[in-house]
Amino acid sequence: VANLHKKELNFKYVVIGDFGVGKTSIIQRYTDGEFSSSYKVTIGADFAVKTLEWDEELRIHLHLWDIAGHERFGTLTGIFYRHSVGAALVFDLTRPETFKSTLKWLTDLRNKVHLPGGQPIPTILLANKGDVTTNTLPNDIDVFCKENQIMAWYITSAKDNVHIDDAMIRLTHAALRNH
Numbered sequence: 651v652a653n654l655h656k657k658e659l660n661f662k663y664v665v666i667g668d669f670g671v672g673k674t675s676i677i678q679r680y681t682d683g684e685f686s687s688s689y690k691v692t693i694g695a696d697f698a699v700k701t702l703e704w705d706e707e708l709r710i711h712l713h714l715w716d717i718a719g720h721e722r723f724g725t726l727t728g729i730f731y732r733h734s735v736g737a738a739l740v741f742d743l744t745r746p747e748t749f750k751s752t753l754k755w756l757t758d759l760r761n762k763v764h765l766p767g768g769q770p771i772p773t774i775l776l777a778n779k780g781d782v783t784t785n786t787l788p789n790d791i792d793v794f795c796k797e798n799q800i801m802a803w804y805i806t807s808a809k810d811n812v813h814i815d816d817a818m819i820r821l822t823h824a825a826l827r828n829h
């Protein structure tokens with residue numbers, strides 16, 4: 651029997667990182683279950699929704715915001731970040747320079763959005779394209795996360811659908827604690 655009184659929550663997550671690291675692919679994989687090997691550059695801020703039947707009483711709609719073509723500026727408008735309660739910071743294991751950029755994205759994020767109490771929003775780090783290589787995984791990644799208040803990191807693959815669900819669930823547990 652459907653629970654007609656299920657509580658509904660909407661959580662906005664931003665997905666950030668350099669051009670080509672796989673942000674759009676991760677969002678599409680998570681929300682549509684699909685992967686395409688062609689580049690899709692859309693201009694403007696886009697979002698896609700994933701609905702989680704969290705438990706008997708709760709349904710959560712995750713709004714995953716994609717920066718969609720604005721990566722080159724390295725900084726985003728405050729409107730993009732506004733009201734977000736979680737962030738996925740993505741880099742590309744096939745291009746180690748994209749890991750260097752994560753600090754720049756993190757700085758932009760932390761400058762532009764906070765929880766109502768002033769704390770940083772929960773953030774996860776995704777080392778994407780793990781299906782291609784993991785040899786390039788930075789060996790200081792644990793230290794980096796600790797120093798920068800990143801709650802967890804995952805090796806992901808949008809292509810093979812690896813660890814994307816786990817990462818989003820982890821982020822959602824944190825978002826729920828702050829709710």
Ligand code: GDP
Binds near residue numbers: 672674676780
């Ligand atoms: P964005 O610019 O960060 O949104 O990156 P895209 O999602 O457009 O991906 C850039 C390119 O990398 C595309 O050709 C994707 O098909 C490819 N790509 C994305 N994720 C993966 C992945 O996990 N593995 C592999 N092998 N390719 C990926």
Ligand code: MG
Binds near residue numbers: 692716718
């Ligand atoms: Mg994109």
